[in-house]
Structure formats: C-alpha cells, structure tokens
Amino acid sequence: MKMLLKRYKYFLVLLVINIVVYGLYPSVGQKSIDITWSNALEMLSVIPPIFILLGLLDVWVQRDTMIKLMGEKSGVLGVLIAFFLGSAAAGPLYAAFPIAGVFLQKGSKFSNVLIFIGAWSTTKIPMLLFEASSMGWKFMATRFVIDIPGIMLIAYITEKLLNEREKQHIYEQASFNNE
Amino acid sequence: MFTVLMYVVAFGFLVLSFIKDKKKTFLALKKAWKSFENIMPQFLSILVIIGIMLAVLSPEVISGLIGEKSGWLGMLMASLIGSITLIPGFVAFPLASALLKSGAGFMQIAVFISTLMMVGIVTIPLEIKYFGKKAAILRNSLAFVFSFIVAIAIGVVLR
Structure with missing residues (x-):
C-alpha cells in the first residue's frame, strides 16, 4: 500500500491540483477533467496492441x-x-x-x-x-x-x-x- | 483506422505465437502487462497534466498567442507553446489550418507543429527513465533547434 502510494504520488498531487482548480475555476476544472477522461479512453484504446507487440518482441x-x-x-x-x-x-x-x-x-x-x-x-x-x-x-x-x-x-x-x-x-x- | 490495423497486426502475431508456443505467448502477455503497469504512474500523470494544460491553453487561447504575433517573436512563442503542450495530431492539424486562415504565418505554424511532435517537456520525466537525463535533454534541445530549420524550409518553399 505504502509502495503504491509512493509510486503514484505525482499522480495524486496532480489530482489534488486539478480538484483545487475545479474549486477555484469550476469551468476550467470541469474542462480539464473532461479532456483527461477522453484522453484516458483514447489511450486505453490505442495502447493495448502496442504493449502486446512489445511483449511478443521481448519473448520471440x-x-x-x-x-x-x-x-x-x-x-x-x-x-x-x-x-x-x-x-x-x-x-x-x-x-x-x-x-x-x-x-x-x-x-x-x-x-x-x-x-x-x-x-x-x-x-x-x-x-x-x-x-x-x-x-x-x-x-x-x-x-x-x-x-x-x-x-x-x-x-x-x-x-x-x-x-x-x-x-x-x-x-x-x-x-x-x-x- | 490505423488503430484497427494495429489491433489486427498485434492479434495476428499473438495467434501465431500461441500456435507455435503457448508458454512463450503467456510470458509475452505477462511482459506486456508488466511493462504497462510499470509506467502506469507516469502515464496517468501525463494525462492529468495534458488535461489541465489544454483546459487553460484552449485552441482559442493558442490562436490568440500565435495568431497575432508574427516574425521571430511569433515563432519563438509558437515554439514554446509547441514544446510544452501535447496535442494529438487529429486536433493539432485542424487547429493549425484554422490558425493559418486567421492570419498566422506558415513559418510560425511549421515551428508549432514541429515542436509539438518532437519536443515533449511534459513527457521528459518518462524519457529520462529510459534514456537518462543527458540524452533526453539533448534530444529535446536538438529537436527544438531543428524545428526552426523546418520552419525556415517551409518559409522558403511556401512563400
């Protein structure tokens, strides 16, 4: 758990920053959450084949x-x-x-x-x-x-x-x- | 379209691999997952940074910054915005073409596109993880300088 927190500390700090931005400027914060979400979906759709090829490359x-x-x-x-x-x-x-x-x-x-x-x-x-x-x-x-x-x-x-x-x-x- | 092609290629090789050697195939999938899990924290951080950045530097703000300034100052501005932002191509090119129509010069646009693609300040921690500090900084600095050469070439060809 501690290990996990340590690995993800920058991500967590950035999330907190985003939440603070949301509190101060709701429209900017909302937009940034929307962009992050759509980019995350985009990433999840593009990345699986890249890593499968990486794994195959590594093994074969x-x-x-x-x-x-x-x-x-x-x-x-x-x-x-x-x-x-x-x-x-x-x-x-x-x-x-x-x-x-x-x-x-x-x-x-x-x-x-x-x-x-x-x-x-x-x-x-x-x-x-x-x-x-x-x-x-x-x-x-x-x-x-x-x-x-x-x-x-x-x-x-x-x-x-x-x-x-x-x-x-x-x-x-x-x-x-x-x- | 090309994403579909990537899936077809990856899946094809995976099936081929499975037919040849089941154990190796599972090992490959395990490696794939481990490599992904390994850089997950950086990926997530990059996604949040891009989100915050693009919310602040919206296409309208970028047009304002690049569109009105011309000459070397405009190019410098365009190169700095290109270096710090990370916009996927399918957003960047329509934006660039809109900028052109609203009066930005070809050279400013060229330096913007080139730095956008080659220089990645947001992703530099990830790059350092794989290439080390010196090589990552060198590659990005050289790419930054090179983007101006690209801009000059575009300026000469498309005057």
Missing part, C-alpha cells in the same frame, strides 16, 4: 537477431528498420519509450533507437496523410523531406555527445526497467 526476438538487425554494426539496414518501425506505428510518443527500452535491452544501437523515436514522433504514416489533408501536400512533403535527415542528425549528434560510460548506463537502465 533473440538478442543476437536484434543486434544483427539494429545493433552497432547494422549499418543502413538498422537505420531503415528504425525508420520503418517508427513510421508504421500508431499511438502517442510516450508509448514509444517502453518499446525503445526493449530495443536497447536487446542490443540496438542507441542512434537507431533515437531514429525510431524520431520517426514515431514525426513521420508516422497515418499522421502524414492527415497532415496532407489539412495543411496541403506541399506543406507535408516539405516537412517530410527535411525531417528524414533531421531525425538522423539529431540521433547521431545525441549519441556522439554521450561518452561510453553514459551510454553504458543507459543500457544498464534498460535491462533494469524491463526486469
């Missing part, structure tokens, strides 16, 4: 296979797989981090994991179609064309700026998170 894909596909020496193939997996997904970015964690734990190169995150955040195929329909094809295409090198650049620079010890720590953390 061997570490050796993952290293071959997205590891240190995977080269162009690893980059392409990272882009493909990120772009083919559906769901909010915060659901991508646990999957990124499994990739790391299985020995993916850090920059490939960052490319996966970048692709998930910006080049998701359903989002691109939606973007084109509301902003026009030219807007979408321009952003898409510049986003591809941008995502790679962000990934490589981030990895380059980390030293070996910091990277090792990230991989250790990934195994710990997945225990």
